[in-house]
Amino acid sequence: MVEFADQAVVLVPLRKVGDQASRRGILEALSGIGAKGDTDIKGGLEKAYLELTKAEKEKKKFALMLTDGEPDLPYLLKNADNMAGYVAAVDNVAGSYKAQGWAVHCVALHREKAGELLQKIALATGGEYFFVQEAAELTRFFQSIMLVQKHSPAESPRLSYVLEARNYKVGEKFPVRAGLKIDQDYLIPGPHLKLEKFELAVTYARQEPQVIALQDDAEKESSADEQAGDGIFSAWVDCRQKGSAVVTLAAQGTYRDQKFNEQLELGKIKIRPEVALKERLLQGWQALRGQVLRNWWVIAAGLVVVLLAFLAAFFARFKKERFAAHLKGALFDRVAKEGGNNPAVQELNLEKVERNEVLIATESDLAADFILPVQDRPFAFKVKKFSKAYTDVEDSKEFKLSGKEIYYMVICLPGTYLIYENIPKSRQQVFHGDRFKIGEYLFELNCPEARMEAKAGEEKIKKDTLRILKRLAKKK
CATH class of the missing domain: 1.20.5 (Single alpha-helices involved in coiled-coils or other helix-helix interfaces)
Known part of the structure; x- marks a missing residue:
């Protein structure tokens, strides 16, 4: 893991991720990376290259580069010649990666302009490029990378589809879902997979085919897509007239610079009249x-x-529902120092914000609702309220919510993590009376409506027992 701000520094040398203690060390190194300073992309690439040379020869090697800035070292901004020379040097380093067969996968965070040079690096090394505005979008980036690294270039994609073959009536619609797969994995369009055509053809007797484009957008009802960016393309087919129709699937494009043009007949559908x-x-x-x-x-x-x-x-x-959706209660905080007198506890009144989420940070330029003095390092996190009436299935899965009606979640922004029950986390559901630590601050939630409603008696007993043991330990 290499930080490349004013100068490139190896924070974590190349090694196996290892056990829980090793993971905590990596998280601590990550938490020390801030958004301040210059950006030295060339230095970062050079340091990462040296680390990759230490790996075993038979292992697959690649690098992931994430940045929210362009090269802006002071001497580069003085004149255009310096910048041109720097970009040429970046091209040379990228050429070294390409010569070794090592891809550099790049992510431009928050700033689209920062992606111009990253796109060039990814293209030169055979890597993926993504522009993301939210950290949650990184999931799709890592999925695409792992698919490309997992399978051999010699493996070719095959067409896969889902079509319910039954009798339909005139005026009905039915969905068709399809994708390109290698083994059990759906391929996601990107630098390695470029689709020129992915469509259905529905052909009635003695008529021209009805051509329907398949979409992977999950936004338009006409596409029948369920989730964007998952590699599964979908479309609705209208039953326009009675009789039989042949459904054919066609895909054309390039995968890893190899062209493909596949056609597959899905079978016949029968359509009954609706007189x-x-x-x-x-x-x-x-x-x-x-x-x-x-x-x-x-x-x-x-x-x-x-x-x-x-x-x-x-x-x-x-x-009534608008008021009920607002945060309730308060968040108590104090600086948790070892030994000596701890500062007085202060109260952050969550109800004053009159929203369902609140931002707490140590920097005023984030437009935070509550600003706390910096102790050992800056941080920023949200306290967000979910309710059963306004939380969909995807939110429940993503945040792993438990309870019946009301959920309170602490969500850390990039560069921040919390300690909950001695475990570092980027997000955590909290209940009334729960404590968590961020930096030198110890926070406690005082919110009766966030009381824990365990799904099973055993879970509640474990939670209560843990809290009793904590109190006994403090008294001792």
Whole structure:
């Protein structure tokens, strides 16, 4: 692990990740990296290259470069010649990586402009490039890298699909999901996989094929996609007419600079007519139309009353739910120093913010809600409230929430980590009375609505026992 600010420094030499103690050491090294100082991309690449030369020859080797800045060492900003020479030197280092067959995978964090040089490095070395604005997006970056490193260049992608073959009716829609796989892994488009065409063709007898583009966006209802960026492409197919139709899947592009053009017939679908249903709907509409014409004034008055009642209930519920979604309680903090007199405990009133999340930091330029004095190092973290009514399944999986109705979560920003029950973490669900440490600060949540509601009696007993032991240890 190499930091490349004013100068490149090896923070963690090349080694196996190792046991829990080794992991904690890596986390501590990470926490010391800040966002201040200059950016020396060339120095970082050179240091990483020297570390990779120490690895066993038969091992696969590659580097991951993450930065939110461009090269901005003072002497580079004085004139354009210095910068041009520096960029040329970066190209030479990238050439050394390419000569060894080592890819450099690059991430531009928060600043899109910073990605111009990173794209060039990734392209020259056969690596991946991503621009991300949120740390959570890094998951897709690492997934793509691991797929590329996992499989041999000689392995070719194959088409895989899911289509429910059954009888449909005119007017219905059915989804088709497909992707390119190597072994059991779906490939994600990127520098190593470029798709020129990925589409379905639905062909009825004696008609031109109906061509539908498959999408991996999870944004438009028309695409039928469930999750963006997972390598599974989807589309809805309209049943336009009765009879039989042949569904064909086609994909064209390049994988690791090798062109492919695959076609696969998925089979036939049968579509039944919908005449009887249309007739019943028409008869029902005619009867309803006669009733409406005879009693229009009664229906209009009833609709007005229902609408007013609905609006009143909606605004009352909206006001109540908006207040209920806000953070409650307070967060107590003090500087946790060894020996001597500890400073007085101060209270951070979470309710004053009137939102469902609050930002606490040691730097004012983050627009934090609460700013604390810097002790050993700067930090920034959020306290966020989730509720069952407004938390979807993805949030529950991502944050591993437990409880029934209300959840309080501490989420550390990049460069910060918390200590909870002597374990360093980047995020942690907390309950009323829980304590956690960030830097030299010890925080305690005072929020009755965040009381723990264990899913099983055994889990609650373990939690209560742990807290009793902590109190006994403090008294002793």
